[in-house]
Amino acid sequence: MNTRADADMPFYFGPDRTLFGLFHACGTPARKAVLLCPPLGQDLIRCHRLYRQLAQALAAEGVAALRFDYYGTGDSAGNSVDMDWQRCLADTAAAANELRTRSGIDRVFAFGARLGGSIALASAAQARFAGVVAWDPVLDGRAYVTRLDAMQSALCLDGQRFMVPRNAADAAAQWLGFAISDSFRQQVMDLHVDRPTVPTLLLDSLSSDAPQPWGSFVADAAAVKCVQPATPWNDPRRLEVAILSHPLIQAVTRHVQEAA
Template sequence: MSARPETEVPFYFGPESALFGLFHASATPARKAVLLCPPLGQDQIRCHRLYRQLAQALAAEGIAVLRFDYYGTGDSAGGSVEMDWQRCLADTAAAANELRARSGVDRVLAFGARLGGSIALASAAQARLAGIVAWDPVLDGRAYVAQLDAMQSALRLDGQRFMVPRKADDVAAQWLGFAISDGFRQQLANLHVDRPAAPMLLLDSLASDAPPSWGGFMIDAAAVRRMESATPWNDPRRLEVAILSHPLIQAVTQHVREAA
């Protein structure tokens, strides 16, 4: 087993040291800093390796990076049933300040996939983000909840994974193996994300059968970049498959490198 590079430092921070973070020091004195806002639930697990690869690519460019987990997710304190939208936004602001303190760079940009992109957008003012790269962010909370419910239903009846279909009541408060509260479900159903004042790039890799509605959100069409390969976010047959995209890493790294 290879040792963790010295430039990849794990630590706890935030109120009561409840949040887990991994700071990636830049290979040279940091010129910029990027906060990686993770998605939630199964998406977070599937994107874990990509986030690490992205952090390493950015650090090699002289960019300090912080990966972190919101309260109730990953290696942070709390359970998934305690997830709260407003807490996610507050945790993002705390993480941005932690990154500023560790890197010595005040101007922090953020990257986020799916709900991670939504959280970055919604917390832009609170976290004082100087720019955002959002990858397939969730803008329609009600449609997103419906997608998760559909995948949960398909998983419950999946004969390839379970010899006997599980009862609906046994998994009614779950999304793909993660316990959720009624309150958090309602928060997501009511989700409305306004376009932040910060400059942004939107990376679109949604499947052709789920056409995006970026037009009402993005004023500048040039700020939307279509990725060649669709990402199977909503395919229950591929829930155990890691989401990896070298073109995505290259696009984000180039954008941050060129950002003013």
């Protein structure tokens, strides 16, 4: 049995032990378990502290949690140019099984922000999730890529960051400092997340003037809860600012506690 002394325990797992994870155990036998599916790129960096705080909050309530990095991201093996959408889904399923083994809990829930929410939703069947909490998930890949390209262009011309504007060609294969492959770019552009087949809570913190994409997505299995304040995902001026939301942590923790 894992004890509180094992909290924040780092390890490698998955194919050839190439995936990095951090297991947050409980002081008592876990009642539930949550897999924290990270976003990608700058969103991953900006949400790092929030994910850690969320994992600690869940563990304090008797819910085991696992944070991990997909292949090509974070502390897992590979580089950002090695990112692959199908590999992200497979890594998520592997992480869910790892969490089952370490926690002793078979019913695993998932949480994910932005593309992490999209991955949690898209891998729900493969990972056998009992439910998903998705925070501002990306549902329209083409629109998301358009926004990233626009932010990348604005970044190259930002006089606050660069004394001389960067050549657009030099940063053409990047998204906000992360090198990407043409194949991954196309995979994200083609992204279309089907309606959820497991109980799903969508946490909406998009600004009031942003398009609200949930209407065609919400079905019997999904519900939407607004979280304030709005999250500045697409504001180039705040790329270096960590994203923290205590209302978000409270909403996720409460939802998992109350889930049947």
